[in-house]
Each structure stands twice: as structure tokens, then as C-alpha cells.
Amino acid sequence: MKRILLLALFFVVITVSAQININIGSSNVGVAPISSFFSYSYVQQIYPKQEVNANAAGNITGLTFYVDSSSTITESSNWTVYLGHTSKTAFSSGTDWIPAAQLTQVFAGTVTKNNNKVEIVFTTPFAYNNVDNLVIAAKENSPNMDINTFDEAFHVYPHIPYSTLYYKGDRGAVDIASPPGGIRADYKSAVTISGLTPSTSPACPFVTYPVNNTQNVSLSPNFSWLPVSGAVSYKVSLGTSSGSSDIVNQQSVSGNSFSPSTALAAGTTYYLKVTSVSGSTESSGCSEIVFKTVPPIPANDACTGALQASAFPYTYTQNDAVSTTNNAGNISVCTSNGDTGMNDGTWFKFTGDGSQFTIKVTMPSGSSFDPQIGVHSGSCSNLSCTGTVDNGGGGAAETLTITTVSGTEYFINVGAYDDATDAPENIFTLTITKL
Incomplete structure (x- = not known):
């Protein structure tokens, strides 16, 4: 009898240890693993291998989700659950669903709330490879909805941006082979994964x-x-x-x-x-x-350090503009499009010869930097506006043509368009062409 009791206790310990709890103490609610506030829903969640933190590959035998104590799920209890593997950690768009072909159905039926939990036992275990990230997907098929204090019923916790993708609506149960466009969320279900043994060390932080x-x-x-x-x-x-x-x-x-x-x-x-x-x-x-x-402050951060352009066409790519200091504040010598000035960015200078010169600023593809060009004559301590341009938006080129006076020195400032705050500059290429 004693041997049988010890053996029974051994299997109880093994069963309890073969489960992984992920943020089960969370109390926030959200649309995962299903939506209780809409008639139908389909939700996919990505749990990175790093977060699952299993000690080895193994069979997942069930899942437990956690329900807010004040909520009911009577009208949201017809579930189909799927598991799968994926290499991605987040959804890139509202249509970036993991294909149905990569998912395995592990449960279909009615779920119930018991002790503020929904426990799902799989008929056939899912073999998790402990190499890829884990996908947990659930479809709610009931035509009705639950009215709860917090709308949604299930506990979620914040995690990697866009690690959940969900659809909720009233049109009908979702066909997972061609789901409609959904909404991405920065949270996931608090969950217990049964069947896997956790690693002896805690998970690595994201x-x-x-x-x-x-x-x-x-x-x-x-x-x-x-x-x-x-x-x-x-x-x-x-x-x-x-x-x-x-x-x-x-x-x-x-x-x-x-x-x-x-x-x-x-x-x-x-x-x-x-x-x-x-x-x-x-x-x-x-x-x-x-x-x-960030790189060191550019050598041409101030007007007194302006880079000399002496041969034309002159081209210079400023890779360190992000470290400009805006010096004593924004420059209000020139106005453009109703603005009363611009950021003090980086500086260049050249000497006029009576010809026209075109000054152009371009940004690399994908840049959001919104530059303004200011051209001044006089001296760094007493600037006079020759011309300015701020016609484009973020990432758009700016071009200004001026007619020079022979022997006059011109100072070019390329800075952020903002006339009130120190907006950051970024990479740009300045080209000065003599016409």
C-alpha cells in the first residue's frame, strides 16, 4: 500500500511539473484567446520559444485560460482551437494570418468557466518541437455574445508589439482558410500550457x-x-x-x-x-x-564651422546630422510658408560670382526627415536672409535657386523645418550646382 501511495504521489508531482505558466497572475482583459463581446471571433497568438522556455520538445496536452471573476462566457463557449509552429514573432499587418495549413486542430467543442478558468484537454496531443515559436489560435462559433462589465472576459498581459492578431464581428463564423482582415494587439492570453516541462532557469527577457x-x-x-x-x-x-x-x-x-x-x-x-x-x-x-x-557633434554644427564649397557641382552627404545641437536656438532670419524660422542644423558656405546656383537637399529612401534650406549672406553674427524653402514633407527633397552677387559669401543652413522646437535632423545629401 505504501509503495502504491508513493507511486501515485510521484505521478502527481510529474503531472504538476509538466506545465508552463505564462503570466497567469495578470488581471487585464482583452480579445484573446477569443472575444466574448462579439458573436464570432478568430484569434491567433504567437508565443516565442524564448517565452515558452520549455526544457525540451514535447507533447502539449492542453491549455488553460483565465477568466475575469466578474465575467461570464455562456454565450461564447463554442470553440475550435488550433496549435502550430512559426518562425515569426509578430504579425506584419491585419491580414498577415498564419495559414491554416500550418495549424493543427486540437480541440472542438463546448468550454466552461470553472474556478475562473477555462481548461481545455486535447484529444490528441500536439508535438511542440521547441525550435520554432508556438502559435495558439482559437475560433469562437456561437452566434451570441456575453455582456460583461469589462466587455471582454479573458485575462491578457502586454507583450511584443503585434504578437496577437484578431477578428471579431457578427457576420458569421470565420473560415480559417480565408479569414477577414483583423486587428493587431500588443498583448496575449495569460495561459498554462500542459504537457511541457519548464526549463530549470527562467526565460530570457525580451x-x-x-x-x-x-x-x-x-x-x-x-x-x-x-x-x-x-x-x-x-x-x-x-x-x-x-x-x-x-x-x-x-x-x-x-x-x-x-x-x-x-x-x-x-x-x-x-x-x-x-x-x-x-x-x-x-x-x-x-x-x-x-x-x-549617436555620432559626435558634426564639425559643421555651427555657422562658424561651415564647410566650404569651392568646386561645383559640390556634393556632401551628412551622416552625423542627428547629433546637431541647435546651438543657441532656432533661426528666425528667414520665413517660409507661414513659419517664423527653422532649426539651426548643419552649415555650408560658398562665395558667389554673379551666377545662379541651385541648392538641393535629398534624403535616403524611407527617411522621414523633413528639412528646410535657409540661405544667408552677411556674417555668422549678422545673418541676412537670401532665400529659404520648405515645400516638401518628411522624406521629400527641397530645392532652392538663388542669384549670387560676385564676391559675397553665402551661408547655407540645412535644418529641420520646425520653427519652435529642436526637431532632430537626420541623414541628407546636399548638392550645390552652378547654372
């Missing part, structure tokens, strides 16, 4: 800032990451080479953000690693985030 390979990061950045279920603290390391921690060495952090105590160096590549800690265990195998800080 760093939200900076994104890997980001350029032009501030010299005083505020690193941030998403909270890890079960983590009590985090450790931050920062170095100037891969795997190093010469700037910050395993700094313990209780929250989800951290700022270095001293400013970083300009134009420098850094390597950031954030790990989570649960008890005496630290997450392992976490990826580094590589980023580069």
Missing part, C-alpha cells in the same frame, strides 16, 4: 529598447525589457565587445528598465545583455543586443 542593430542611440539611454513570468530581478551587462561587461557588469535591477550612471561614448558600438533571475537561478543563453550610439 529587450524592447534598443532593438537589435539600432543606430543613433542616445548617450544616456534607458534600456527596457518586458517582464518575465516568475522572475524576481534582472541582471544587466554592457560592454564594448561581444561578451564583455567593461561598462556595466551584472548590475542587479528590480524593475524592467535601467540607465547607465555615466554617459556612453559617441559613435561607439555596444553589446547589451539582460538576464532574469528567479531564486538562485539565472536565465542562460540570452542573446546580446548590439547597438551604436
Whole structure:
């Protein structure tokens, strides 16, 4: 009898440990895994392998979702549930559904709320490979809706932007082979995944800032990451080479953000690693985030440092304009389109010879930088407006033609169009052509 009891207890321990809880303490509600507030819904959610944090591949035998205590799901209980694998971590648009061919139906039937939970047991387990990210999809087929205090009934938690894609409506049950356009969300269901054994170490945090390979990061950045279920603290390391921690060495952090105590160096590549800690265990195998800080202040940041154009056509690509200082403030010498000035950006100069000159500023493809050109005569301490142009919007080229006076020195300022605030400049190419 004693042996049988011990054996039974052993299997109970194995069963309890073979489940992964993901943010089951969350109390927010949202449209996942289904919508209780509309007649029909279809929801796909992506749980990255990093977040699932299983110790090995295995069979998923069921899912548990968490219902707000004040909510009912009586009219939202006819479910079809699917699981699948995917390599992507987010949905790129409202039609970026994971194809039905990549999904396996694991449940179809009526679900019930019991102790503020919906527990679904699969007839046939789903073999999760622990290589790809996990897709959890659910379709609600009831023609009615539940009226609840918070509209939606199920608990969700914030996560990677666009990691959920949902459709909700009253037209009819969704055909998952050709779902209608949906809405992306930055949250997912609090869920228990049954059948998988969690890793002995906590999951690696998702760093939200900076994104890997980001350029032009501030010299005083505020690193941030998403909270890890079960983590009590985090450790931050920062170095100037891969795997190093010469700037910050395993700094313990209780929250989800951290700022270095001293400013970083300009134009420098850094390597950031954030790990989570649960008890005496630290997450392992976490990826580094590589980023580069803003470049040093440009040599032509001020009028007195204007770059000389002496041969034409003159072309210069300004890659470090993001670090301009706006000096003593915006320049109000010239006005354009009702604006009373422009940002003090970067400066160039040339000497007129009586000819006409065309000054053009272009941006690389995809740029949102909105430049203004200001051309001045006189001296840096006493500028006089020759001409200005701000006809385009973000990413649009600007062109200005002036007639010069022989022997007069002209100062060209390329700055952001804003006449009131210090809007950031960005990469541009200046071309000066003599007509």
C-alpha cells in the first residue's frame, strides 16, 4: 500500500511539473484567446520559444485560460482551437494570418468557466518541437455574445508589439482558410500550457529598447525589457565587445528598465545583455543586443564651422546630422510658408560670382526627415536672409535657386523645418550646382 501511495504521489508531482505558466497572475482583459463581446471571433497568438522556455520538445496536452471573476462566457463557449509552429514573432499587418495549413486542430467543442478558468484537454496531443515559436489560435462559433462589465472576459498581459492578431464581428463564423482582415494587439492570453516541462532557469527577457542593430542611440539611454513570468530581478551587462561587461557588469535591477550612471561614448558600438533571475537561478543563453550610439557633434554644427564649397557641382552627404545641437536656438532670419524660422542644423558656405546656383537637399529612401534650406549672406553674427524653402514633407527633397552677387559669401543652413522646437535632423545629401 505504501509503495502504491508513493507511486501515485510521484505521478502527481510529474503531472504538476509538466506545465508552463505564462503570466497567469495578470488581471487585464482583452480579445484573446477569443472575444466574448462579439458573436464570432478568430484569434491567433504567437508565443516565442524564448517565452515558452520549455526544457525540451514535447507533447502539449492542453491549455488553460483565465477568466475575469466578474465575467461570464455562456454565450461564447463554442470553440475550435488550433496549435502550430512559426518562425515569426509578430504579425506584419491585419491580414498577415498564419495559414491554416500550418495549424493543427486540437480541440472542438463546448468550454466552461470553472474556478475562473477555462481548461481545455486535447484529444490528441500536439508535438511542440521547441525550435520554432508556438502559435495558439482559437475560433469562437456561437452566434451570441456575453455582456460583461469589462466587455471582454479573458485575462491578457502586454507583450511584443503585434504578437496577437484578431477578428471579431457578427457576420458569421470565420473560415480559417480565408479569414477577414483583423486587428493587431500588443498583448496575449495569460495561459498554462500542459504537457511541457519548464526549463530549470527562467526565460530570457525580451529587450524592447534598443532593438537589435539600432543606430543613433542616445548617450544616456534607458534600456527596457518586458517582464518575465516568475522572475524576481534582472541582471544587466554592457560592454564594448561581444561578451564583455567593461561598462556595466551584472548590475542587479528590480524593475524592467535601467540607465547607465555615466554617459556612453559617441559613435561607439555596444553589446547589451539582460538576464532574469528567479531564486538562485539565472536565465542562460540570452542573446546580446548590439547597438551604436549617436555620432559626435558634426564639425559643421555651427555657422562658424561651415564647410566650404569651392568646386561645383559640390556634393556632401551628412551622416552625423542627428547629433546637431541647435546651438543657441532656432533661426528666425528667414520665413517660409507661414513659419517664423527653422532649426539651426548643419552649415555650408560658398562665395558667389554673379551666377545662379541651385541648392538641393535629398534624403535616403524611407527617411522621414523633413528639412528646410535657409540661405544667408552677411556674417555668422549678422545673418541676412537670401532665400529659404520648405515645400516638401518628411522624406521629400527641397530645392532652392538663388542669384549670387560676385564676391559675397553665402551661408547655407540645412535644418529641420520646425520653427519652435529642436526637431532632430537626420541623414541628407546636399548638392550645390552652378547654372
